[in-house]
Amino acid sequence: MSQIQTWTTVFIVLSFGTYIFIAWRSRVHETDSFWVARHGIPTVANGAAIAADWMSAASFISMAGLIAFLGSDGSIYLMGWTGGYVLLALLLAPYLRKWGKYTVPEFVGERYNESVRTVAAIAAILISYTYIVGQMNGGGIVFSRFLGIGITGGVMIAAVIILIYAVLGGMKSITWTQVAQYTVLITAYLIPAVAVAQLITGIPIPQVSFGQILAELNALSADLGLSNYTEAFTERPMIDIFLVTMALMIGTAGLPHVIIRFYTTKSVRGSRYSAFWALLFIALLYTTAPAVGAFTKFNLLEGVKGTSVDALPQWIENWASTGLVSVNPDAETIGSVSNDAAAGADLTVNNDILVLASPEIAGLPAPIIGLVAAGGLAAAMSTAAGLLLVISSSASHDLYFRRFRKHADDRERLLVGRIAMAVAVVAAVLAGIEPPAFVAQVVAFAFGLAAASFFPALILGIFWKRCNAAGAAAGMLAGLALTITYMVHTLEVFGTSANDHILNISPEGIGTIGALVNFIVAIAVSKLTSPPPKHIEEMVENIRYPAVTRRTADTGAVATEERPDRPEEGSG
């Protein structure tokens, strides 16, 4: 066993042990705790949990690598995956928390009607399931490189651990485990980033110091046949950058596994601050990622430029076995670098390895490399757990009990919730072991679908009392139909051929157009049909004011408003 493997094993065993311990300490016995942790998670902890839930294998493992090769246009991910929190904090979180139940489809069902709820539950399951496949696969990459366990074995180990804590404690133990996972992943991300920044520029703050190397990086890129790093729109046209950024932002605000986390806070006020803490924790990684991308690319290019193929750095050989790095057999010295195998460059490097390999590329010691491996796993597992919760709550709470067992007692609800969770884990493992070839495209699907379906329905549901069930349903169907049609039209999935983009809009950006269509159709149809019943208008009115009872300023007395407390919990 190499030194790297030893350290990786140490960190993985330590971190997994911690997760299991936390899960055991926070195991639960009621449905309320299982789905929303009794609305009792402190704000800062909830923020860290949201951050871990949100930052997936894609954020940790792939993003900096993508930015390294996209250059300035990598901003679609940086802004797209953070800007959505402003929308969440201002437009959704406080109101959904005030209404306060278990799932997103449940809100849609109560605001509109049962059929819309069923459509929403199925959409939530589809979105979460496509997303989870990527997480399982990301975990598998870490295991196969660092521990020499095949992807199958790696995915199984990760799944068993998730299964244990998700089934034991539902939302409560998932939340507390995610707090631990956030700690692991952010430490693992920042230590090598700070070390590399210090090594190259002498300033240990990567966010500030990567400015120092940009000019040199531009020159190196030009020498090796890559586009200018800081120039915008080299990889995608402006219209597409605009639409993709918007689609990722509103997709974020419409993803059920993110929204559901705002139900776990103690109060409406708590949900606003949770959004702040979540974005603060996320920003720590997201402002570091572009620095990691720039530094790693700089190191990589400088290390290989003009080097003969026999004298390449050791990390290239280490990673060649995963098939994610390859040297062109015809090359003698490295004169060009690419992330696209089809480009036929002398050295081809897959985006996904840059973060995991960055400590090796920079020549950092083995313990740091092991820590990064544990961080990558923490990111993949924490997101997978959050997604599993959405799948099982939608399946059991919104479909099974709504359709078949309306009067089940609490014990039965909890049991079925646990069974649904276990089934979801098994399904995720199967998909993770043999991922469909189009994993990356499928994740883009998830955002586009969430943007075109949930976001407009939720916004109109909160801000426009006149919006009715017919409008919301028509809007969601129109938005989804357009988005799915365009994706099938432009992507080679489902055996269809890839057609050219219309008006330079990529399939990742179509969600923005889908959302727009959803809004227009929903408004038009609502206007043409009769307004929603009185009690729904009252429900919308009530979620706008945080407190149940209003305190009058002059007397300090508590004046009770005529309306009741938020609907009784758990009364099916």
Added chain:
Amino acid sequence: MTRTEQEGHTSPPGDWRREYWRKNLRLMVILLSVWFIVSFGCGILFVDQLNKITIVGFPLGFWFAQQGAIYTFLVLILIYALRMDRLDDEYGVSERDGDGERL
């Protein structure tokens, strides 16, 4: 829950609600305008023009797109949370436990 009589309300009950909601919406619109200008304006639409200015190594448009926008988002959410605390108190709708402590 404490229940007391509705005492001495001279204004119609819907009034404070409309006022509170209008103030909330106004704050939202202002903050979302900043959100749009910084991310889509500085980071995308006017990125080339801003890139002509370089500060400590960063072309300015590139800096907004990869750093500045994220810091701005964070500040916007903090401002919203703090201002809403004040607004909730002003209209007596902040959430308090039995002792009047914030929840």
